[in-house]
Amino acid sequence: MSTVSVDALAHVPTFLDDVRAYLIDVALGRLPKDAERLTSIRDTVEQRFADGDETEPVLETLVRCSILCGDRDRAKTTVELLTLRFPDNELGTAMLPELNRSLGLADTHNTFDDDGRTNSVLNEGELRSRATRLESTPCVLEVASTNVCNIHPPCVQCWKHFDPIHGYINNDAKHMPKELIRRLAPWIGRARAVSLHGIGEPLAHPQIFDSVKHTGPGTEVVLVSNALLLTDTRINKILDNRVASIDFSLDAATQETFRKIRGNDLNAAIRGIERLREARDERGLDRPHICLNMCLMRENVREAPAFVELAHRLGAARVHLFHMNKGANYRFEWFDYDDQHCERDPETHDAAIEAAFLRAEEFGVHLVMSGRRRFSETRTMASAHPDPNAEGETFFCSKPWTSMLVMTNGDVFNCCWQDRPIGNMNHASAWDIWNSTTLQEIRESTAAGVPHKKCVNSRGNLCPYLGRV
Ligand SMILES: C[S@@+](CC[C@H](N)C(=O)[O-])C[C@H]1O[C@@H](n2cnc3c(N)ncnc32)[C@H](O)[C@@H]1O
Numbered sequence: 001m002s003t004v005s006v007d008a009l010a011h012v013p014t015f016l017d018d019v020r021a022y023l024i025d026v027a028l029g030r031l032p033k034d035a036e037r038l039t040s041i042r043d044t045v046e047q048r049f050a051d052g053d054e055t056e057p058v059l060e061t062l063v064r065c066s067i068l069c070g071d072r073d074r075a076k077t078t079v080e081l082l083t084l085r086f087p088d089n090e091l092g093t094a095m096l097p098e099l100n101r102s103l104g105l106a107d108t109h110n111t112f113d114d115d116g117r118t119n120s121v122l123n124e125g126e127l128r129s130r131a132t133r134l135e136s137t138p139c140v141l142e143v144a145s146t147n148v149c150n151i152h153p154p155c156v157q158c159w160k161h162f163d164p165i166h167g168y169i170n171n172d173a174k175h176m177p178k179e180l181i182r183r184l185a186p187w188i189g190r191a192r193a194v195s196l197h198g199i200g201e202p203l204a205h206p207q208i209f210d211s212v213k214h215t216g217p218g219t220e221v222v223l224v225s226n227a228l229l230l231t232d233t234r235i236n237k238i239l240d241n242r243v244a245s246i247d248f249s250l251d252a253a254t255q256e257t258f259r260k261i262r263g264n265d266l267n268a269a270i271r272g273i274e275r276l277r278e279a280r281d282e283r284g285l286d287r288p289h290i291c292l293n294m295c296l297m298r299e300n301v302r303e304a305p306a307f308v309e310l311a312h313r314l315g316a317a318r319v320h321l322f323h324m325n326k327g328a329n330y331r332f333e334w335f336d337y338d339d340q341h342c343e344r345d346p347e348t349h350d351a352a353i354e355a356a357f358l359r360a361e362e363f364g365v366h367l368v369m370s371g372r373r374r375f376s377e378t379r380t381m382a383s384a385h386p387d388p389n390a391e392g393e394t395f396f397c398s399k400p401w402t403s404m405l406v407m408t409n410g411d412v413f414n415c416c417w418q419d420r421p422i423g424n425m426n427h428a429s430a431w432d433i434w435n436s437t438t439l440q441e442i443r444e445s446t447a448a449g450v451p452h453k454k455c456v457n458s459r460g461n462l463c464p465y466l467g468r469v
Pocket residue numbers: 149157158159197198199200201202224225226247248249251293295323324325
């Protein structure tokens with residue numbers, strides 16, 4: 001056995017062979033376990049992996065190291081990636097059932113059909129049976145890949161104005177660490193849809209599509225963007241990476257309002273969207289679908305009908321209108337968060353939204369609205385989140401079974417409304433969080449028709465996702 005230091009070995013081609021032989025000897029008890037050496041090997045191989053080396057020998061070595069270091073969660077996520085990438089790998093197929101058993105999980109969800117659908121089927125079953133401890137992983141994975149944004153100061157309504165973790169207030173916006181994306185890789189591979197935005201601009205991340213290489217064949221990649229960074233290079237990357245749809249947040253139909261809300265030139269955003277559309281059509285692709293978002297406030301709500309027309313001109317597949325989330329209250333220049341909420345002027349809001357729906361019908365635009373279309377109607381938690389299986393008014397939400405949102409700093413939520421994280425991936429594995437006591441309690445309480453305290457934000461407001469204000 002070589003006595004050369006691990007660091008030095010990392011630079012010679014035989015490194016993995018030598019290490020492999022050593023790890024097998026330790027596993028078989030032919031050599032004693034040297035914790036320091038094992039950790040050092042693991043760190044070196046982890047670094048290679050973090051640098052993008054996902055070859056079979058690297059993954060195999062990582063699995064062996066993690067098992068010998070007692071890190072079963074890490075071993076499991078790596079073995080899943082190994083079997084996903086290299087289905088015939090013998091170590092992967094041998095270790096998977098054993099690792100699952102040691103973690104108290106069945107191994108059914110780790111076999112994939114051609115569309116990567118097995119996890120979805122298991123997830124649907126667990127949702128239907130209201131299981132509290134899950135063997136499936138989320139079908140919808142939101143990866144907040146960056147909180148860096150190109151718009152300074154942020155758009156008036158953006159929570160960057162008051163929420164320090166998103167890095168405007170304390171100026172420490174960051175991209176999600178590669179290590180975190182790597183740990184999420186098997187979960188990305190099993191998801192039906194992966195979104196890549198958080199509270200930041202995804203296209204500001206130079207390696208935004210790195211996580212896409214972990215997606216399974218049936219995974220749809222989606223993102224929300226401000227449309228201001230659509231250079232030819234980025235457009236080509238979007239098309240190369242088979243992005244399924246992009247929601248462009250314009251929030252305005254006129255130059256003046258766009259400048260007030262988003263501080264930029266509306267025509268620049270429109271030109272970018274048009275270039276993306278042309279490039280997509282030139283390649284003969286039908287994706288990404290181009291969708292337009294309008295975050296409604298008193299300043300822009302009158303433009304909702306014109307926004308529908310703009311969407312028609314741009315050939316958008318869908319327009320999404322939604323209200324500003326409740327839970328913030330700050331002033332920025334002309335903007336007063338509380339006062340700008342459309343609830344403050346229900347008549348103007350209701351008339352504009354009605355007109356927008358009529359315009360959508362006239363132009364054949366697919367218009368969807370989250371939340372209240374008319375403020376004259378009252379809403380309860382149950383009417384906003386109806387239980388599909390119950391008669392009468394019962395609350396239900398599927399997200400505790402189907403969705404996981406991982407913020408740039410590793411905080412984990414089911415959705416962006418929960419304002420206190422369920423856990424953080426720097427201190428626990430994704431599995432531990434997904435089946436944590438808290439998340440099991442959320443599932444139990446949701447199944448009983450009672451929203452968990454984590455799902456009612458700290459100001460007692462109704463969750464905006466399904467029942468936006
Ligand atoms: C935070 S942005 C991140 C992606 C990208 N930077 C963008 O602007 O589209 C995602 C979405 O959140 C919306 N948003 C921002 N502030 C909001 C708020 N206070 N309430 C509700 N939605 C908000 C944006 O308009 C955008 O559609």
